[in-house]
Amino acid sequence: MLLSLTLISTQFNMNVGEVILANILGFIFSFIGVQSAGDTDINPISTVAKASQLIFGGVAKGQGLGQVDGMRLNLVGGIVAGGAAAQSTDMTGDLKTGHLIGAKPKVQFVAQLVGSTVASFLT
Numbered sequence: 001m002l003l004s005l006t007l008i009s010t011q012f013n014m015n016v017g018e019v020i021l022a023n024i025l026g027f028i029f030s031f032i033g034v035q036s037a038g039d040t041d042i043n044p045i046s047t048v049a050k051a052s053q054l055i056f057g058g059v060a061k062g063q064g065l066g067q068v069d070g071m072r073l074n075l076v077g078g079i080v081a082g083g084a085a086a087q088s089t090d091m092t093g094d095l096k097t098g099h100l101i102g103a104k105p106k107v108q109f110v111a112q113l114v115g116s117t118v119a120s121f122l123t
């Protein structure tokens with residue numbers, strides 16, 4: 001969270017409270033995404049991202065931000081929350097697949113962690 005707080009606040013000119021709100025929404029929406037995908041096999045990422053954009057649209061209006069700053073806040077907030085929900089839902093699907101083929105969850109988690117770390121430096 002500290003890394004996302006630092007990067008988002010410096011690159012996108014969001015204040016600390018907005019970044020914390022985006023991370024909290026991402027955490028909450030991750031549970032919603034995992035539950036929905038587990039029950040229905042439908043990944044609700046577009047709905048989750050729209051819900052977070054609705055919240056950040058209200059934040060932008062309440063702060064009296066201009067159009068460009070409001071759009072930036074709305075998009076970045078939606079991306080953070082939607083991205084967190086998407087990653088958690090994908091990870092749950094990967095764990096289910098691993099369970100079906102007999103892989104150990106600890107090994108899968110380490111593989112996901114290593115893959116995510118390497119990919120973050122490649123992009």
